[in-house]
Amino acid sequence: MDMLIYVVVGIAALAAIYFLFIRKPEQPKELPKPAAEEKLPAKRKDEPKLAEKPKAKAEPAAAPKPKSEQPAPPSEREPEPSPEEPPSVESGRASLTPRVNVQSLRKGLAKSRADEGFFGKLKALLTGRKEIDDDIAAEIEEVLLASDVGVATTESILARLKERLAKGDLSDSSKIWQALREEARRILDVDGKAGGFLLRGKPTVVLLVGVNGAGKTTTIGKLATKLSAEGHTCVLAAGDTFRAAAVQQLVVWGDRVGCEVVRGKDGGDPASVVFDSIKKASEQGADVVLADTAGRLHTKANLMTEMTKIAKTAGKALDGAPHEILLVVDATNGQNALAQAKEFRDALPLTGLVLTKLDGTAKGGVVLGISDTLGLPVRFIGLGERPDDLHEFSADAFVEALLGKEIEDKAA
Ligand SMILES: Nc1nc2c(ncn2[C@@H]2O[C@H](COP(=O)(O)OP(=O)(O)OP(=O)(O)O)[C@@H](O)[C@H]2O)c(=O)[nH]1
Ligand SMILES: [Mg+2]
Numbered sequence: 164m165d166m167l168i169y170v171v172v173g174i175a176a177l178a179a180i181y182f183l184f185i186r187k188p189e190q191p192k193e194l195p196k197p198a199a200e201e202k203l204p205a206k207r208k209d210e211p212k213l214a215e216k217p218k219a220k221a222e223p224a225a226a227p228k229p230k231s232e233q234p235a236p237p238s239e240r241e242p243e244p245s246p247e248e249p250p251s252v253e254s255g256r257a258s259l260t261p262r263v264n265v266q267s268l269r270k271g272l273a274k275s276r277a278d279e280g281f282f283g284k285l286k287a288l289l290t291g292r293k294e295i296d297d298d299i300a301a302e303i304e305e306v307l308l309a310s311d312v313g314v315a316t317t318e319s320i321l322a323r324l325k326e327r328l329a330k331g332d333l334s335d336s337s338k339i340w341q342a343l344r345e346e347a348r349r350i351l352d353v354d355g356k357a358g359g360f361l362l363r364g365k366p367t368v369v370l371l372v373g374v375n376g377a378g379k380t381t382t383i384g385k386l387a388t389k390l391s392a393e394g395h396t397c398v399l400a401a402g403d404t405f406r407a408a409a410v411q412q413l414v415v416w417g418d419r420v421g422c423e424v425v426r427g428k429d430g431g432d433p434a435s436v437v438f439d440s441i442k443k444a445s446e447q448g449a450d451v452v453l454a455d456t457a458g459r460l461h462t463k464a465n466l467m468t469e470m471t472k473i474a475k476t477a478g479k480a481l482d483g484a485p486h487e488i489l490l491v492v493d494a495t496n497g498q499n500a501l502a503q504a505k506e507f508r509d510a511l512p513l514t515g516l517v518l519t520k521l522d523g524t525a526k527g528g529v530v531l532g533i534s535d536t537l538g539l540p541v542r543f544i545g546l547g548e549r550p551d552d553l554h555e556f557s558a559d560a561f562v563e564a565l566l567g568k569e570i571e572d573k574a575a
Contacts, residue, residue, distance in 0.1 A: 264560070265564045267546075268554060271522045272521060272527055272546070274523070275521070275524065275525050276565070279525055280310075280526070281306070281525065281527045281565065282565060285306055289339060292336045295336070295339065297328070299328070299339070300328060303321070303324065303339075307320060311497040311498060311528050312529070312531050313501060313535070313536060316532045316536065319350075323346060324339075344566050347531055347566060348558050350531050351530070351562065353538060354540070356515075356540040358556030358557055360487050360489075360515065360542055362450060364481065364484060364486050365445070366449050366450055366451055367451050367452070368441055368454065368477050368486050369452065369485065369486065369487040370456065370473065370474060370477065370488045371455060371456060372507055372511065372513075373507070376458065378517070378519030379491045380403070380416070380455050381519070383399060383416065383453045384413075384419070384550065385550050385551075386553065387399060387420045387453055389550075389553065390450070396448075397420070398423050398443055398444040399413055399417050399452075400452055400453065400454035400455060401424055401425065401455055402437050402456045403455050404427055404428070404431045405460060410424075410429070413426075413455050423443070427439070433469060434469075434475075434476035434477075437477050441477060441481050441484060445480075454477070456469075470510060470511055471511060474488060474511060486514075488514050489515050489542060490508070490515075490517070491517045491519060492519065493519055494520050494521045494526075494527075495524045497524075500533065501529075501532060504533060505536075508537050508539070513537070513539055515539055516534060517541075517544070518533065518545065519545035520545060521545065521546050530561070540556075542555070544556055
């Protein structure tokens, strides 16, 4: 019996030693990592809107995805920006696209590059031309006018070309191409101002104005998409209270991008919507207010009065606002667009231009005419309806895309 007790106690002691000292405690199973892409948007909704440092924000599922958001496998990653070209957000400028992307601009300007377009016509004129005689000036003039460069701007380009022709400076077609590009750059480089806009208020208030259908609301959606992808927070002001559908259109963009949309009553006072938006953005510490406006009221005079009132009221909500008043112009309207643009310029202290629908016109010369006549820098150009079809304007890149190379080499 004693023996049996010893055996039982012995076994129990061995078992205790085994469980206490020898057997390793079972490791907790590693939880599968949440698929960051799926979870983030839902979670981030409750997070404070403004991060301490600008950071790429997650987007709701329906939104078009900025490439920068999700880390891609190394092989798919975009090349790092070169050290000579730091992202211009650092300097406070709202750089919305890689600085120079001539190829994608050229794709968007395909109609102007085609045979029957601005570039194509110049190419037909200059290709294989051995004799540079006086006729060439008149032929170039014809192409410029047909491409919506406008009378005054065409005259100023021609005067300089003729001077150089007389001096014998432009002895072959390649030199003429060169001279045309120089002229285009001179015109587009308004006071040395670059495209995009500076974030110089907190919030920076940007008012978009223009006739109906010019692309104001779409441009706001595109701008909000890009600004958000770069880590800036935006508030959208639904200042087109004239049409209920306009507010709805902005709300759709706001939902896509994840930006708050401040709206008033249908038919309400748009100036007070803009005022409220600025106050809200200030309270939230948002970076940018993008204010939409109506393109059509009962009369033109009403529209201009309303725009002026909105701009003044913005200044009451925040000193220095609006920091930018961008005139949105539909490039396919050609010379009509110019006449409309002048009315806005006379009524408002415009700071820049957005030329939309350049993908839809063969007359890319309209950019030169409008910028020159109004004396305003082009800040952005629209080359399609998708969120990433808005390009920060660069005179060099644009001229290169519209009038540049490869074909010049063949033509020379
Ligand atoms: N192809 C092309 N279409 C564009 C571009 N920008 C805007 N659009 C289209 O132009 C149409 C009018 O754009 P909206 O943004 O509604 O114009 P809006 O100035 O807000 O017009 P109102 O609200 O009526 O004053 C829409 O169908 C847009 O998709 C562009 O750069 N290229
Ligand atoms: Mg609109």
